Amino acid sequence: MAAGSAIQIPTRLPLLLTHESVLLPGSTMRTSVDSPRNMQLVRSRLLKGTSLRSTIIGVIPNTSDPTSDCDDLPNLHRIGTAALAVQVVGSNWPKPHYTLLVTGLCRFQILQLLKEKPYPVAEVQQLDRLEQFTNGHKSEEELGELSEQFYKYAVQLVEMLDMSVPAVAKLRRLLDNLPREALPDILTSIIRTSNQEKLQILDAVRLEERFKMTIPLLVRQIEGLKLLQKTRKSKQDDDKRVVAIRPNRRISHGSITEDEEEEEDHDDVVMLEKKIRTSSMSEQALKVCLKEIKRLKKMPQSMPEYALTRNYLELMVELPWNKSTKDRLEIRAARIVLDNDHYAMEKLKKRVLEYLAVRQLKNNLKGPILCFVGPPGVGKTSVGRSIAKTLGREFHRIALGGVCDQSDIRGHRRTYVGSMPGRIINGLKTVGVNNPVFLLDEVDKLAKSLQGDPAAALLEVLDPEQNHSFTDHYLNVAFDLSQVLFIATANTTATIPPALLDRMEVIQVPGYTQEEKIEIAHRHLIPKQLELHGLTPQQIQIPQVTTLGIITSQECVSIEKNYVLQRTAQPSLVSHRYTREAGVRALDRKLGAICRAVAVKVAEGQHKEAKPDRAEVGEGEDCKEHIAEDAKAESISDTADLALPPEMPILIDFHALKDILGPPMYDMEVTSSFVSERLNQPGVAIGLAWTPLGGEIMFVEASRMEGEGQLTLTGQLGDIMKESAHLAISWLRSNAKRYQLTNASGSFDLLDNTDIHLHFPAGAVTKDGPSAGVTIVTCLASLFSGRLVCSDVAMTGEITLRGLVLPVGGIKDKVLAAHRAGLKRIIIPQRNEKDLEEIAAHVRQDLTFVLAGCLDQVLNAAFDGGFAVKATLEHLSSKL
Secondary structure, three states, X not given: OOOXXXXXXXXXXXXXXXXXXXXXXXXXXXXEEOOHHHHHHHHHHHOOOOOHHHHEEXXXXXXXOOOOOOOOOOOOOOEEEEEEEEEEEEEOOOOOEEEEEEEEEEEEEEEEEEEOOXXXXXXXXXXXXXXXXXXXXXXXXXXXXXXXHHHHHHHHHHHOOOXXXXXXXXXXXXXXXXOHHHHHHHHHHHEOOOHHHHHHHHHOOOHHHHHHHHHHHHHHHHHHHHXXXXXXXXXXXXXXXXXXXXXXXXXXXXOOOHHHHHHHHHHHHHHHHHHHHHOOOOHHHHHHHHHHHHXXXXXXXXXXXXXXXXXXXXXXXXXXXXXXXXXXXXXXXXXXXXXXXXXXXXXXXXXXXXXXXXXXXOOOOOOOXXXXXXXXXXXXXXXXXXXXXXXXXXXXXXXXXXXXXXXXXXXXXXXXXXXXXXXXXXXXXXXXXXXXXXXEEOHHHOOOEOOEOHHHHHHHHXXXXXXXHEXXXXXXXXXXXXXXXXXXXXXXXXXXXXXXXXXOEEEEOOOOOHHHHXXXXXXXXXXXXXXXXXXXXXXXXXXXXXXXXXXXXXXXXXXXXXXXXXXXXXXXXXXXXXXXOOOOHHHHHHHHHHHHHHHHHHHXXXXXXXXXXXXXXHHHHHHHHHHHHXXXXXXXXXXXXXXXXXXXXXXXXXXXXXXXXXXOOXXXXXXHHHHHHHOOOOOEEEEEEEEOOEEEEEXXXXXXXXXXXXXXXXXXXXXXXXXXXXXXXXXXXXXHHHHOOOOOOOOOOOOOOEEEEEEXXXXXXXXXXXXXXXXXXXXXXXXXXXXOOOOOEEEOOEEOOOOEEEOOOOHHHHHHHHHHOOOOEEEEEHHHHHHHHHOOHHHHHHOEEEEXXXXXXXXXXXXXXXXXXXXXXXXXXXXX
């Protein structure tokens, strides 16, 4: 630069060509450089230069740099801005480019273009005086009335804004401290103006002309601000500056500048603080949030903790500390909703109605902790959604299957990278109220790992005496969960820790009977499948007898309407054909398969009707005549020609069922003939077992051979069942003389030179539990006595070494399994008599229950004519 009082820019300047932005003297902008000549300018001049002179470049607006070095330069704009390159940042994504931060110094005029390659260089003439930024104020006489008018409008515009905002206060100070000559350029770069208007200001070399052009821009901005203030709500008055100004640092390609980021972020922090103060959070939470907001104001944005703290405060504001929905407590309406959504499930409905009744009497009742335990597919999850609908509450489901980290429940501490709140707090944020219905699905499938035990973390959540002050690790303040209605679902309680199970009210949800499945299918499943597949009842009819055919054996029913009478006429033939489950999921899938097959026929019929053919019509008439002669209803299997549109509605009978679903999947089930085949020789008995999928029948087989008195057990048995087998053989050995039981050689020592093999079929399935004791005793008694066990008898119960029969669990599921299998008599422990009240009345009418308190009663009921006991008193002698 030239020495002396007048500051001069170099007479030769390298030119940076820009097209989408205009740099005015006194303002700063950030621009992206990716064209060949501009890239070469940055590499050769800015990056390799070592003096201050090398950082001064000329910025030419409204001129595009050609995309190739071979292209000629376009006509350059006559007036440009000498700028100081403050910062250069390079990047290779998505393509090589540089980002320049430049500050405008003064205007210049291009006199002559000296060279075009590798980057343009021109001889320039300086038009503005740089010393105006360093000298003091000019006298008001020199500025004149025009500058005073401009200054008045500028002050009026700034005072209409919120002076508490730091950016506005800084702009107000600039109006008093900067020379009046510099204000038109600076204010034009701040207020809303187009690039064309900025270009006109840049081309205005004379100061008086710049004042005249800028004043209308200020007046337009003031009028717009006044109009906005009239329509804006009072609560938005703090945001006036957002519409009125733009910071003086900007990016040419639409990105946000550093100053804009800082000011907008500060404004967001102010709004966040206002939301915190007006929220209804607890006193402890408010104290923590105010402390964090103070730290946030003093924290640079570049710190990683800044984003973490801000996210934390935003979460605290969004949580429903005191926001809740009003419960619908009309018991009659709730009963109607529950009955419409679900069939059966009387226990669950009764418990929900009890809760509503108590809520009517006491408003501040804590939410109960319920646990629905039952096999898959019985509606545990859907009934939770219905409960939320009945109460008028929000519903949120949390899947816990496979969760092995306690942080999923209690959140991560904010000291960790990527920390976040737990699923409970996230769920509350999602629903937006503090009294939703939370469904903790598959609580029995929680896992334990090195990251902790999530079941232990649930102890505080599901404890009514503790969850009023639940502390999430991320929040680190207490949150009240006492109004949340928690419903857990599980298939079994065996895998739930005792401490967690003790905190929940367990409600058993047993499997459905055949009649219940039919009602559920025709009330819920079939209408749902028709809607999903675009069908109507006028296009397809699925009679109840067909639904029963999916569930039970074909032989047990006929196509006649009174299918119940047919089923009771041959009850021993009942068995599953296409489904074998406690719930209705497989039944729902089979009904969906039927609907898809009908949809194909309906679509083909519509296509043929749109383009009829005479020959096809003739064939269709012949087919109809044939059907009329046979007096059969139209079904999918009766359609002899695809060209014939099916008659509506399409009736799904047993023939159509077989065509669609194929051969029965479960033909080898317990029918009368099958049982006779299995029980046609001694040493076979039928037991009842409980599984997470519901009740099952189980055959127990025994055989004996010469050996050394060993007992062999097969069928993948657990330790408890193995102990039951040893108990059974020990009891029989001690009572062999009493029941006249002998081995092959006629000795009362049953294991003398005799090996016994006990087998439980379905060896791929793990089996365990004490309830097979009476079945094993009956099986071995049949083996050693040579008598056959009754083919219509099933049994369950635990035994002792003294011959007592102890109660077992899962009676309802076991009885339903025996009923589905067509068995007539069931032997259960006498102390399980109370469990029979849970069984439907029509099921109890079909069965005969034998309540046994000892093994004598079991054996007498299991064999035709009873099990004879030798009439001697020898076994009554005491050795005490």
